Amino acid sequence: MSADISTGAPPRPAAAPVTVPKSRPRKGRWGVHIFLTAVSLAFLAPLLLAVYASLRPYEDTAQHGYFSWPHHLSFDYYRRAYTESGMGKYFANTLLIAVPAVLVTLFLASFVAFAVSRLKLRGGLVLLIFFTAGNLLPQQVIVTPLYVLFNKIPLPWWMSDSLMMYDSYWAVILVNIGFQLGFCVFVLASFMRTLPQEIMEAAIVDGAGVWTRFWHVTLPLCRPALAALGTLEFTWIYNDFLWALIFISNPDKLPITSSLNNLRGQFFTDYNLLAAGSILVALPTILVFLLLQRHFIAGLTLGSTKG
Template identity: 40%
Template sequence: MFPMPVEHWKPLNRRIYKLSLPIALLIWLLPMIAVMVTSIRSTEELTEGNYWGWPKHFALWANYHEALTTSPMLHYFFNSVMITVPAVAGAIALAAMAGFSLAVYNFRGNTALFATFVAGNFVPIQILMIPVRDLSLHMGLFNTLPALILFHIAFQTGFCTLFLRNFIKQLPYELVEAARIEGAGEWTVFFRIVLPLIRPALAALSILVFTFVWNDYFWALCLTQGDEAAPLTVGVAALKGQWTTAWNLVSAGSILAALPSVLMFFAMQRHFVAGLTFGATKG
């Protein structure tokens, strides 16, 4: 059976695997390590050209304090929270109802509608830049938080529906029939039967969508102008000066911007793994 467990590999292959894995991990983490080291490097060392050496003087508190106080980072952080939380909640709610309908009900056009959700995930987001920007201008939503919230809900719902429809489809249909026989309505079946059973999938999907929306830079740059509605990703880019750039402050801001999604993943890691492996085995 493929893939073969590592314990069953030939000794030479196992040795090569054990040697190459730390090297691959180091290469993968190297950019993040460089950003973390730069975030604690003093401005004097950067001026002297010490970009890759180990810092002689640590400026951890000074850099992070300056990144938070000399720019509206807290305002950007608040905007990111106000964008991400409603977008995740809205996308998950709509996708759960749409996935339930596509998985449970057999109606005309079910397959075509599901194929539309699938096809929408293959549309390159770059080609939507001009129409979405023009639409936000015509609707009077440009450079506002609702513009980003509505767009992320619309764009993430397709992927979430595809994800949840497949999970709900794996549930025993007899549970739905038994609940209907007992007199439960469709909303009761949805809230009392289906949602508790797909809770691991909802948790895993919430983490994924939170990461997508929180780390978004492309649409935040297209649909905002200035600091009023800019999220944290655009705020970090604003730390770059016109003539010179304090890369230690940019690195410190990048670390601060990445912390919420990293902390959420580790806090929800057990649910995330359970959601990804939900339905993978029988019995």
């Protein structure tokens, strides 16, 4: 090794590379992972059992039991469930109810949430409490008053072939909007309060009116919250069975949840066929969740971190 020419001192030895010890998972985290895995399997067990039963003939399960090894697997039950229940027609009926109800609910809720959280509205807190308290009203309490009311509200022929609010899609849509509006207002108002006030002040300085601040500034920032609410609302309204059963008498207008009744016999029920129908009914909600998964998770984790 040669000496340093400038100082005449011997060269310094090269520093040894620093090795960072690998962090080992703590023993407590193993218990958390085991617990979460067990809970996940407990929640998935009914779904997995339904999928397993839908692929087996009923004779196989009747002879060997539902938890036995399968002797024959096929997708025949899915074809039968779709054709025998008329599921295509009921899918269209459900979309006619769920899609407008979700869009109108989110649109109206965003208006109210913007007013009570971003505008200096007198009595805004009372209004927010009023909308939130609507979720505490049991649905069964107003079934009879709504039934009587809808039978007295006429509609033009192009809105309802029954010429009444009763036995029309409008009745189910309005009830779902009324019951879901309070929850959406509460969630959106809570999220809008977390938006930086400086953004609104900058928009006001630039001459933006109330509509511009709402439509072009606030709503784009609320996209994760709207996506999360849209996923939840579509799932809840899609799976609704009570209101359609009460306010629709024409069986051709019933939603998809009612089509499963067509797979139940009077004296005998093939539960494997019913399981296949249930899986088909659940597919649209799973598809919606997969499409909005990124926004849904972002909406659920809002406020968990800062910066």
